[in-house]
Amino acid sequence: MSRGVADIDDRAGFSQKRANAAAVLDYAWDRGAFTASDAIEATGLTRSTVIALADDLVERGWFCELPNARAAGEYRKGRPARRYELRSSAGVVVGVDAGQHCVTAAVADLRGRELARAYTEIDEDSAEQRLTVADTVIAKALGDIGLQERSILCVTVGVPAPTDLHGVSPEGEQGFWSRMNPGFAAHLRERGERSGWLIEVENDANLAALAEGALGAGVGASSYITLMTGERLGAGYVVDGHLVRGKRGAAGELRLLSLVEGVGSTQGIAALLRTWALEARASGTVDASSPILKTPEAKLGAEVVFRTAESGDPAALALLDRMAERLARICAVLGGLLDVERIVFSGAVADSLGLLLPRTAARLDELTHSPAPDLAASTLHGGVVSTGAVVRALQIVRANAIALEPLDPIREQTIPF
Amino acid sequence: MSRGVADIDDRAGFSQKRANAAAVLDYAWDRGAFTASDAIEATGLTRSTVIALADDLVERGWFCELPNARAAGEYRKGRPARRYELRSSAGVVVGVDAGQHCVTAAVADLRGRELARAYTEIDEDSAEQRLTVADTVIAKALGDIGLQERSILCVTVGVPAPTDLHGVSPEGEQGFWSRMNPGFAAHLRERGERSGWLIEVENDANLAALAEGALGAGVGASSYITLMTGERLGAGYVVDGHLVRGKRGAAGELRLLSLVEGVGSTQGIAALLRTWALEARASGTVDASSPILKTPEAKLGAEVVFRTAESGDPAALALLDRMAERLARICAVLGGLLDVERIVFSGAVADSLGLLLPRTAARLDELTHSPAPDLAASTLHGGVVSTGAVVRALQIVRANAIALEPLDPIREQTIPF
DNA sequence: CTGATTAAATCTAGGTGTTAAATCAACTCC
DNA sequence: GGAGTTGATTTAACACCTAGATTTAATCAG
Missing domain, CATH: 3.30.420.40 (ATPase, nucleotide binding domain)
Structure with a gap:
């Protein structure tokens, strides 16, 4: 499951709070705005607990608290409920399609909304070049919307080659596979560890499948x-x-x-x-x-x-x-x-x-x-692979969310697009 | 994952103790005798906690406490450690191979040791008969070693037909599949709910694969x-x-x-x-x-x-x-x-x-x-399917152990074979 | 405008379970 | 028999959750 993802917590024993926070966060993930009562019903926890956890998650930057309950038209009598929502700008994920002739990078927020996309064609097949091209394409996409690397929570790269659990490809016929994937995993892992994001390198068709399953x-x-x-x-x-x-x-x-x-x-x-x-x-x-x-x-x-x-x-x-x-x-x-x-x-x-x-x-x-x-x-026209990479990256972030630190919650409303 | 297994706990919030007990139990599962220190290292919990949990599990019948530490020759200085072990006689699992011409039932303890085996040939293909034959073969195998139904923790049945997540088979050509699997799942589930065991009905080749993976x-x-x-x-x-x-x-x-x-x-x-x-x-x-x-x-x-x-x-x-x-x-x-x-x-x-x-x-x-x-x-000669059924049943018990109540720990030493 | 009603937040006390530290016990070795 | 070692036990403190009482913010009826 972890697949190239830095193992952050290897304790076997459970922290109750951590586990419960994970449950609340996970509940919020594919949901829009929700009230404490919603989460109470979903998780089976008490109101006090849920609210404490939610406030915690707000403080850590994962949630934002929405103005008031009645605003959304769904009015019911009684005291208005506090409403929370996953802060989709808590960080971004990057999905890269490192194809044979063209490298595309898509940046998306936590809801999967695409914020930016950049690509470059590759002429020469030097291994070095593929790695650095990927770096610059990512930087370009981020730059277009004025974000820095530290906003990244996860980068997933799709390559036209099979990949093992560590994102490494076998040699392949005439070395095609290892030329297509000249150590993306090691290269990105090193950078990811410095900047605090998770990484994964995966076969392009597999990513396409994930894209189709999630959106197509x-x-x-x-x-x-x-x-x-x-x-x-x-x-x-x-x-x-x-x-x-x-x-x-x-x-x-x-x-x-x-x-x-x-x-x-x-x-x-x-x-x-x-x-x-x-x-x-x-x-x-x-x-x-x-x-x-x-x-x-x-x-x-x-x-x-x-x-x-x-x-x-x-x-x-x-x-x-x-x-x-x-x-x-x-x-x-x-x-x-x-x-x-x-x-x-x-x-x-x-x-x-x-x-x-x-x-x-x-x-x-x-x-x-x-x-x-x-x-x-498919209804996803071009870009399936980069979309799949984004989907996968979001899965990874979701699975590891409690262990990650999102961006400091300063620029709250700024959703670039 | 649950696949026909009664869902016992659907709370989303976590009980810390329950989760920790599960961790200790799971650690003990594929291990022989172990000391508290072993479990401490494995789970990351404190000594006090581990010992409390272990004593709890002893009381519930999952563990037995072994005489003393030094007995096993592995002497080290200092105060002898208390030693625990999964009580392999805490219950049994039953693996049934409901083949086309012959129904075999194997009974095994929690370590997977086969305690008894019984089989009957089937001549007529009436649906009724297959169900009752399975019942009697199970009863026969249990009877041979003087156990009662309430010793059972899980029954897994292998059928020569595909099965869906609920253990139900599609019609198939000329109704072969539904004749081979005339509602084993529903029949057993009803009995299992009364007697407190879990059940699963699975395709025979899939069970064979599990057997090969575990033992072959x-x-x-x-x-x-x-x-x-x-x-x-x-x-x-x-x-x-x-x-x-x-x-x-x-x-x-x-x-x-x-x-x-x-x-x-x-x-x-x-x-x-x-x-x-x-x-x-x-x-x-x-x-x-x-x-x-x-x-x-x-x-x-x-x-x-x-x-x-x-x-x-x-x-x-x-x-x-x-x-x-x-x-x-x-x-x-x-x-x-x-x-x-x-x-x-x-x-x-x-x-x-x-x-x-x-x-x-x-x-x-x-x-x-x-x-x-x-x-x-394969090195498993005949009986692969029933062996696989036992393997699968043990997996199910292991995954649901904390939610199950084992036999009362009275007949502690009686391992029939 | 007031008071009843409602739903949710907040507060409070209590319980469960875990930890950390100190203490005690059961050994071996010299 | 005493030093040394390892692990069990005890104790107090702490973390987190729960249940219940209380308060708050709203609507609605008169």
Whole structure:
């Protein structure tokens, strides 16, 4: 569980106050304003205790006390209750998508509202560069809203590589993985320890899965898979509410799907549709009027195929059917082996799946006996990984909140955006 | 987590004493005799507190106090320490394997020592019968060692069907699953509530996986798969230390493996080797001296093939190679998709895999790029499921211990076996 | 405007459980 | 038998929670 997070309290015995404070804080986390009575009911503690704890948390900067009870229209007779709320500006989290070609950093408050976002493209793949680029992108995002590093409570970095419990990636083929993750964990941990924030380095598909589960098409499902499907396929599994990582964090690497009949490679939808479209054009079977023939070769990609199919073009539809067959097989195997209720398609092509998804679902239904998993397209457009990183960072902060010291509660009302 | 277990305490606020007592009890669980000083170090609590808690637990029947410190040879100077130990006879757990043809019940003490075992075969498949047979088999096992129902702390039942969080199985094809699990959960829960024990109904392969992880070939691995491979294939996944169950508990149902090239059906090793041996014999390509030709048809099964192969028979070895290829593909897909470090072969044929496993491993190595999972044969012979049920029951008792009342500490020394 | 009503805050006394420090007990070793 | 060592026991103080009485801040009815 701790995963690279500094273990702050290793006492096994419990401090009652600490535990109760954690309960109140946790209750407040996903709730808006609340009164002492609300917390009393939720925690089973006495009024005196709850109020003492809440005042404590106000003093420590986690809560702010709201003006008065009746303001919110929800008036009830009797003495107005004091109202508290999690101080969403008690600190920020940073979610970084350290992708192959581009590094993005998103800064969010404790409610998950995105306050800033910055990115830089990377040309050269030197290890050094990836680390320093991440540093500067984070600094840039923070700078845009006038915050300093000490506002950070947690930084989570997503990398296109499996990561173990310490955020370290294995070598991988031709060292790709260790090039993508050249020691983010160690680098950030060192800085985090100085500045007092927690860190985590996690596989990008896993973070995407968390994003979908928290905000996207995975909401409400306790078992689902997120398929990242741009140029290459990758998956993040959430089963029984837990992220499934595997020994080296490589669960969700789909290379072995090549053993499934009719699947072959692990190329993504975008890559494959492009290849197929070029093949079709070369085969001479495509109608002369079809955009698949008319589009210039350099521009012929998945987007074109999707758009062309929507206008009823038979050649494009044939390609979609072929893709549906392939995706259905992938979903059947993954969904069948893991018994998930939903499979979310995420990544660049997610917005264009209108025609493809129903076809895939129909085919999937034929392949499976028991109820097949639902298929859904991500609603999170780009930035899934950085969003997932923010989601994960918030989870980490929430789990460790009582052990953390938030910003001094001076600049109370300043929510930059 | 609770999974059919009666939720005894739903207060959110914490009782400090209760939590500390739980810590001490949990510390004692997988430890032999220990002194107060040991527990002090482990829990971080004060001597006074630990001793008070320990005495409390002695009074409640969870601990017994052992004679004196120096007895155990581990003498150190100074005043001899009081020594405590988990009272393994504080109660028993019952693990039931409610298989298709046979119901087995194992009774074990809190240390996991098996005290009794009973079984009955089932001829007819009436739902009623399965429930009552389970009752009588449990009663028989208990009776053999002169215990009464109120000694039971938890009953776990393994069924050859997926189970959801409440222990309920879906319909399944031709109602097989609901015939195998005709409401064990509801039936036992009712009885358990009267007699004060916890219950759980779980898929048999999942229980086998837990058994392997606790006592068998899965020990030491945090991510492994147990393949149950008798007549039909089934798997239990443990990834990152968690059992992976899936929405309906059907993770590990391998029907969809039929989509993998070279795997085809989900028949088990025993079933398939029998079929293949008969095919080979019919094909006329088998040497006349081979036992595969000479064994009477009714006796020609997996056992014969394994034994024959060991004497170097080419026909039998060819069958093993064919099987190795198939198993390697299964392992490659499962191991690759889930990133496990080990795959354990469990079930009836586990003892005969001496020749098959190395061949499978070699082929598996070719199929995977990254380090392939280790392959291991179960060392638990028959009874894996009931053993797993006991393991699971003990987990449940451990997790809920402070909320349970053990037997009155009267018959202290009576450990029947 | 006054007093009744209501709901919540605040105050107070008491109890439970933990700690820290001092003291006592049971050993061994010389 | 006395010094030395380790751990149990005792004691007082403290931390935190609870329950109940009291007070406060509001509405509402007349």
